[in-house]
Amino acid sequence: MKKYVSILLDIELKIREGQYRSGYKLPSVRDASELYKCSKSTILRAYAELERKHAIYSIPQSGYYVVENPSDVHHSDISDCVDFASASPDLNVFPYLDFQHCLNQAIDTYKYHLFTYGDSQGLETLRHTLVSHLADTQVFAKTDRIIVTSGVQQALEILAKMPFPNGKEKILVEQPSYDIYLRFLEEESIPVNTIARTAEGLDFHELENQFKQENIKFFYTMSRHHNPLGISYNTEERKTIAALAAKYDVYIVEDDYMADLGVDHLVDPIYAYDQTEHTIYLKSFSKIIFPGLRLGVAVLPEILLKAFSSYKRYVDTSILSQAALDIYIKNGMYERHKHTISKLYSERVRILNKAVERYNQTGYIQTPAATSGVYTQFKLPRTVNLERLVHSLNARNIQVVAGKGFYLSSYREQEKFLRISISRAQPDQIDQGVKSIIEEVSKGNWY
Template sequence: MKKYVSILLDIELKIREGQYRSGYKLPSVRDASEQYKCSKSTILRAYAELERKHAIYSVPQSGYYVVETHSDVHHGHSSDCVDFASASPDLNVFPYLDFQHCLNQAIDTYKYHLFTYGDSQGLETLRYTLVSHLADTQVFAKKDRIIVTSGVQQALEILAKMPFPNGKEKILVEQPSYDIYLRFLEEESIPVNTIARTAEGLDFYELENQFKQENIKFFYTMSRHHNPLGISYNTEERKTIAALAAKYDVFIVEDDYMADLGVDPLVDPIYAYDQTERTIYLKSFSKIIFPGLRLGVAVLPENLLETFSTYKRYVDTSILSQAALDIYIKNGMYERHKHTISKLYSERIHILNKALERYNQTGYIQTPAVTSGVYTPFKLPRTVNLERLVYNLKARNIQVVAGKGFYLSSYREQQKFLRISISRAQPEQIDQGVKSIIEEVSKGNWY
């Protein structure tokens, strides 16, 4: 990362955390260059970028100051409410001005294209840009293998309904798993098999047995920052899944929806270990930018392209949104915002883990070792009445999500847990929120 970008990100973080409050005078260019051990021109470039983003302003002969903000009002939520439920990005760090600039530039650049229906595979210039963007995470694919979708959900629904060249019918899903997809599979009566996934991982003997004997069309899995478990596969597990898929002619649908959050650069996606073109790689831009963008990417094997395109049929993603995303990635704004939000979420997870160390000494709650992403489960004692716990926490102004919805309704081996999300939980609230949850759980009056 360029030096001025790291300085910019550090100052933005200090502003968000309140270290640099509204009206605060930033260090002089000379002092900042000594503080960050860089040239004055580098500081001037960082300050100029912060001015352009309306985060700071300059006063001639005086210096640079933080713009007055209203960060104490959290977009419609009471400042007393601890939001451990929301999965959407933190609105307080949404890059409004950057993306508005990209939208305006997209209108100027693509003004004639906006009056056409476009290509159902996606805007060609965006797909060219995505070739190099995906390569940064070891997903190497030609432009023609990339299809832009209306969010990852659309790709998942198409894959569930379309026939596969292996001629098999069942979809294998983890339990627990992505709740919205599970509801879709149930509503559409699509044949489904299940396999348990816990903080300890998968039973790979069972996985192989299902691949071998159960007529599995594809295995749907989240390789990083699993929703709701927060855990990720290690390198050997990813290699094993790719090898079993090749051995038994089963496809893998790898939902890498949080590829950009706290990614270990030494751990590549399952797609990178696939030597036989049986992995469909899916990526969403919702967790980095905003859900309303409704843009996802599917990287498909050659033998699935035609069928997938037939089921997709028409252009259903905004050309303007695609054009704006193309510009947002090309000019480095996406990469910069990715670092900002990834660092922010890592710090919130760290605060959460410290709070658990402080208040959970009796071990009422069990959690996996999650250090990045936005989710972690609070596994509860069997005696806890989950519905009453959620109700009691709501009365204390703490929003949580019960784990029950992340299972198929027919699955009988459900574990009791709360899915905790830190994406909108403000840092100063997390400690008290964790303390309150543990207090409620430890009361033990559930009968």
């Protein structure tokens, strides 16, 4: 047996038996060569093979560490409550050990520079890293077109307030849409037009008419894994939106907050079909890593940079978090965790779909055929009393969110539905949760 293979097998055994646990720092190349009585090149070959197998990872100028193993992590207690309401990632799959290493490495690398005011556009090294990171999803942009924001919400608020070169004033929003942004638009009394989006899609004739006649500054849309519907545009729909934006000088604000989840990440964003620089591309890192990171990215047309920067004005995102995210992406940890959480969510969606198929024989609810992401819609008969239904489900320890909050308060054509999220619903709870929802709806005392 070749020496590097025996070393590799020995380290794998130590990991499997728990001697080298999650986050454990392996011996340095020098120490390992002395331990195994071999050359440094042999150790490097063994470590490289372990990296390729995703058993360990390296942090430049720090060393090699054991990849986080879910069985080593102290999982939070899973209650009897079925959580179909939370939009946050599952606490039990947070990559906190990996990210802890990145934070430590960031401090070692940048030292006191992390605690200065920094650049309002974002840490330059992170923006350079984001150039190639975004290019993987067909978002090609130079460093100076990328601005790091305090989550996607900050970018959305700035875009709503700042002037646009088309001189128009109204924002076109889908109904339903992202609830927090809708409340912001209402509170700020920003002129808004609406367009219905349902599980069947969008009326593109109406979209064109609004672009043509309604003084639309920009159209805010979620191209994939829509919140709350869970649906995505197909390729032709994305191309159509880009073409209409160019034809009528309307900007598109593409909130691609779940760009990395599921098979939909293989479909190019609207941004990729924009030939006239009318698309602002937004991406969040909250749904992949954790919400507390509060980091998002905005890719802007050059003509909008000056106005956006003047409204942003100051550094409002942690430079330490930015530096750690930079290292997290460069080391391949982000990519690995993305695949982990995407697979996890896809399996939960599969379980959900199977449960709906099993218990919804009489068709009390209607739901899109989602295959990935975290959201789906349980559309209900219009006569259902949503408040009573939600209250009854809470009494059965099932948390859901009523669809009413995802509409502007003035919008009258609301569908009655529950937004179902699987991000924190445990696989062994999903089946029973769906069964209970359908039982409650089928009782018929909500009408």
